[in-house]
Amino acid sequence: MYTFSSKLKTFSFVLMAIGFLGIGYGFLSAPKNIQEVEALLAADSHGGHGSESAHEAASSEHASAEAKHDVKADSEHKEHLEHVFHQLSNKPWSALYVACIFFMLLSLGTLAFYAIQQVAQAGWSPVLFRVMQGITAYLPVGSVIFFIILVLCGLHFNHLFIWLDPEVVKHDELIQTKSGFLNFPFWIVRAAVFLTGWNLYRYFSRKNCLAQDESNDNSFYKKNFNYSAGFLVFFIVTESIMSWDWIMSIDPHWFSTLFGWYVFASFFVSGITMICMVTLYLKSRGYLEHVNTSHVHDLAKFMFGISVFWTYLWFSQFMLIWYANIPEEITYFITRIQVYNLPFFGAVVMNFLFPVLILINTDFKRITWVLVMAGIVILLGHYVDFFNMIMPGTVGGSWFIGVPEIASVLFFLGLFIFVVFSALTKAPLLAKRNPFIEESKHFHY
Amino acid sequence: MSNKVIYAIYNDDDILMDAVKKTRAAHHHIEEVFTPFPVHGLDKAMGLAPTRLAICAFIYGLCGLSFGTFLMDFVMIQDWPQDIGGKPSFSYIDNMPAFVPIMFEETVFFAAHLMVITFYMRSRLWPFKEAENPDVRTTDDHFLMEVAVNGNEEDLVSFFEGTGAVEVKVIEKH
Numbered sequence: 001m002y003t004f005s006s007k008l009k010t011f012s013f014v015l016m017a018i019g020f021l022g023i024g025y026g027f028l029s030a031p032k033n034i035q036e037v038e039a040l041l042a043a044d045s046h047g048g049h050g051s052e053s054a055h056e057a058a059s060s061e062h063a064s065a066e067a068k069h070d071v072k073a074d075s076e077h078k079e080h081l082e083h084v085f086h087q088l089s090n091k092p093w094s095a096l097y098v099a100c101i102f103f104m105l106l107s108l109g110t111l112a113f114y115a116i117q118q119v120a121q122a123g124w125s126p127v128l129f130r131v132m133q134g135i136t137a138y139l140p141v142g143s144v145i146f147f148i149i150l151v152l153c154g155l156h157f158n159h160l161f162i163w164l165d166p167e168v169v170k171h172d173e174l175i176q177t178k179s180g181f182l183n184f185p186f187w188i189v190r191a192a193v194f195l196t197g198w199n200l201y202r203y204f205s206r207k208n209c210l211a212q213d214e215s216n217d218n219s220f221y222k223k224n225f226n227y228s229a230g231f232l233v234f235f236i237v238t239e240s241i242m243s244w245d246w247i248m249s250i251d252p253h254w255f256s257t258l259f260g261w262y263v264f265a266s267f268f269v270s271g272i273t274m275i276c277m278v279t280l281y282l283k284s285r286g287y288l289e290h291v292n293t294s295h296v297h298d299l300a301k302f303m304f305g306i307s308v309f310w311t312y313l314w315f316s317q318f319m320l321i322w323y324a325n326i327p328e329e330i331t332y333f334i335t336r337i338q339v340y341n342l343p344f345f346g347a348v349v350m351n352f353l354f355p356v357l358i359l360i361n362t363d364f365k366r367i368t369w370v371l372v373m374a375g376i377v378i379l380l381g382h383y384v385d386f387f388n389m390i391m392p393g394t395v396g397g398s399w400f401i402g403v404p405e406i407a408s409v410l411f412f413l414g415l416f417i418f419v420v421f422s423a424l425t426k427a428p429l430l431a432k433r434n435p436f437i438e439e440s441k442h443f444h445y
Numbered sequence: 446m447s448n449k450v451i452y453a454i455y456n457d458d459d460i461l462m463d464a465v466k467k468t469r470a471a472h473h474h475i476e477e478v479f480t481p482f483p484v485h486g487l488d489k490a491m492g493l494a495p496t497r498l499a500i501c502a503f504i505y506g507l508c509g510l511s512f513g514t515f516l517m518d519f520v521m522i523q524d525w526p527q528d529i530g531g532k533p534s535f536s537y538i539d540n541m542p543a544f545v546p547i548m549f550e551e552t553v554f555f556a557a558h559l560m561v562i563t564f565y566m567r568s569r570l571w572p573f574k575e576a577e578n579p580d581v582r583t584t585d586d587h588f589l590m591e592v593a594v595n596g597n598e599e600d601l602v603s604f605f606e607g608t609g610a611v612e613v614k615v616i617e618k619h
Contacts, residue, residue, distance in 0.1 A: 319542045325531070360503070 002287050002424045008417065015414025022407020026092035029403075037085040086159050087398040093158040094394040099408035100149055101246060102270075102386045103416050104142030105263075106379075109271025110135040111202055112235055112264075113302075118205075118228040124298050126440040127290045130429045131279050133206050135271070137423030138416050140202070143195040150191050150246075154184045160394050163252045175252050182249055190245060194238040201231040213432040221435055239264050247386075250393035254332045256321070262313040263389070269306035269351075270382045273375045275299060278420065280368055287429055293366040294445040300365035303378060304355060310385075311352040335392045340399065343384050350381030383409065449594040450476060452579060453605040454587050454612040458484045461588040464608035465490045468592065471604065476591040479583040498567075502560040509555025513548040579616075587611075 031037045114132040117125040153160050162168045163175045163182045175182065205224055212220035240260035248259050256262075276299040282288050283296075321329045336344045354377050364370045391399045431437055455461045461484065468475055475491060518537045521544070526534040533539040565571060583589045594601060598615060605613045 315542075315545065319545065322542050362499075 019411020
């Protein structure tokens with residue numbers, strides 16, 4: 001049995017407290033009205049006001065049209081202010097949203113990996129099943145918080161999803177044609193169905209796994225096999241729609257067909273990396289007696305392989321759109337390259353170049369500190385990936401990785417650590433009567 | 446000095462593994478082991494050094510990547526930078542996404558083929574090469590360990606008969 005070390009518990013509470021304060025600060029320091037934004041922009045004189053002075057220079061040349069021009073510049077100025085105001089008031093919400101969806105999907109990725117291991121009847125992984133179940137224990141908690149945020153979006157507490165604003169939809173024909181799919185009731189019911197489905201599988205799978213420990217035959221194992229196969233079918237359909245609903249609809253004028261796979265690869269590799277990190281932590285504390293370097297080596301191979309898979313999808317999506325350069329699709333990448341240059345290409349370095357060069361070596365895949373380092377870079381890289389998917393559509397040019405962003409990550413990280421390691425104390429770390437457990441104990445690569 | 450060798454022949458891979466371990470423990474030098482199929486762990490039991498073929502492949506892959514990059518840069522950017530469908534041929538990085546499929550394939554092509562050729566050269570395999578089978582049954586269902594004879598021949602033969610060999614032969618090698 002695992003006992004939650006009091007040090008780690010305190011650490012998770014400290015993370016949550018710091019995160020909570022930071023999130024609160026983020027909301028309090030966001031501008032309340034347009035006047036505040038005006039003052040902010042005036043103080044930041046080298047910012048968006050360059051264009052304003054250009055306007056003035058142009059209008060003085062055409063003295064006759066001066067009055068007319070002033071009116072135009074004035075209304076443009078107002079529009080600009082309102083635009084920036086929306087971006088800045090979205091900022092703390094987006095920071096919260098990115099961190100929340102990242103950790104929730106990370107545990108969903110672990111759940112998908114777990115289901116695949118069950119269905120594939122993998123002989124190496126059963127000693128890690130309880131670790132995976134511990135990580136997926138975050139899914140119910142994360143789902144509830146995430147669902148609340150979605151409801152708040154629907155109640156117009158923020159402008160994360162512009163298609164939720166009837167004023168915007170009224171003047172936007174493109175969104176109007178999509179409103180059969182993108183309307184609040186349908187959207188929130190879909191979200192409820194997806195989250196419930198995933199959580200039901202997690203609940204019953206864990207219950208059956210624990211029941212299998214005490215039973216005399218393999219009926220619970222077989223049940224879990226069937227549930228897992230069913231879940232994987234449900235998962236791949238809902239995962240695809242989920243990625244349209246919760247991420248792609250942030251930019252409702254844009255669409256991409258392989259987006260679902262791309263999002264999947266991103267959180268799947270994060271989930272596998274998290275399994276590896278938690279395993280290494282528990283192993284270093286002496287709790288996983290049967291886990292050897294071969295198990296860790298296998299996890300590292302998955303981290304390596306799925307990182308390459310993510311890059312393949314990232315590049316396929318980018319290159320197809322870049323090559324064809326159709327205006328309605330390319331804007332998505334123009335914003336990201338011009339305004340998010342460093343995070344956009346930095347994510348490729350962190351999620352591809354670094355893991356590929358580090359994890360290609362067989363010996364390195366067995367060394368704890370190398371894996372921890374690679375894992376941290378991969379997890380940060382995929383946070384940046386989600387940041388890149390969501391932020392350009394919500395805060396645009398006003399992005400910055402500052403207090404609200406870091407605090408949100410710290411808060412959810414603390415919550416994640418607390419929930420996961422509490423769950424790990426609730427059951428023995430080794431499944432007893434899994435048909436493959438003996439093979440897994442002696443797994444050697 | 447005569448170059449006599451012992452051929453100890455086995456018909457089971459588990460017995461062969463035990464025999465290899467015993468032979469190593471008794472400090473007899475194993476010249477070679479012939480098996481009809483890969484025996485898991487045999488190289489470790491024999492104490493063979495790990496292969497460096499993967500390192501070669503990595504270096505070959507880097508060569509392929511460099512070649513692909515050079516090729517596309519020279520042809521598309523330096524030599525004749527045409528405007529083809531509005532693609533930006535001003536610098537390599539401007540048009541890089543279009544070159545990635547080629548860079549990738551060159552990497553894989555070089556890594557795969559040069560590694561295979563390296564393997565053939567290092568293991569001396571080529572068409573019309575004369576086969577080096579000491580006993581024709583080793584390609585079907587027998588395992589053969591070849592050990593050089595130094596010192597007492599009788600002792601050595603009885604040692605190998607004790608390891609479960611179905612046949613022990615002493616052969617004069619030329």
